[in-house]
Amino acid sequence: MNRSLRLLPWTTPEGNPCYLSTDDGRGLMSRIADDIEAAQLDSGEEVLAGARAVLADRKAGERAVRFALTRATESLEDVLRVAVSRGRRIPHPVE
Template identity: 55%
Template sequence: MTAHTELRLLPWTGPDGKPCYLSTDDTNSHLSRLADTTEAIQLDLADNLVAHALAVLNDDQTDVETLRDLSTDLLEALRDTLRVATSRGQRLPLPKPAAQGGNDSPRLPAGAFG
């Protein structure tokens, strides 16, 4: 499997807010497994937050402060989810050109969907 990059974007940032990367060929290393677990937790939290957001937005009594807090939480979850999507997208195999037995339509492995 040929990846787009040899570096893996990790699901967290450094203390200065800059992205962190992992360089390894071992997808079962301790740090790779930690990153996988962190991604799964982030996606699960985002999913739960969407359900919470729907409940808050359907409540006519929701105050402005609650909406502001919800917006902040949704922004953080979206940022985490985009980082996970970017990281996973960078690790997808490059499609084969049609001349090498590939076809022109994009194909994703089942593992790309969690």
């Protein structure tokens, strides 16, 4: 039995990481976390498309650029948390 802590795709209200202690990835909380990770990745793709559109628009004002950058920063934070979480769950080869 391999008990591990899974980094969850959300934080506490104070911004601290949340972890799930699990033996496998098939429990209810694991499935909820998987669904949220998928939604965060989908949202990241949409934010990226929007940011590219703002950057391509030479007439975009400071407000539009700041909004796009704010959303891109939020999405990057989510995607990095997903990447770290998934990276930790990759089995290490036995030497």
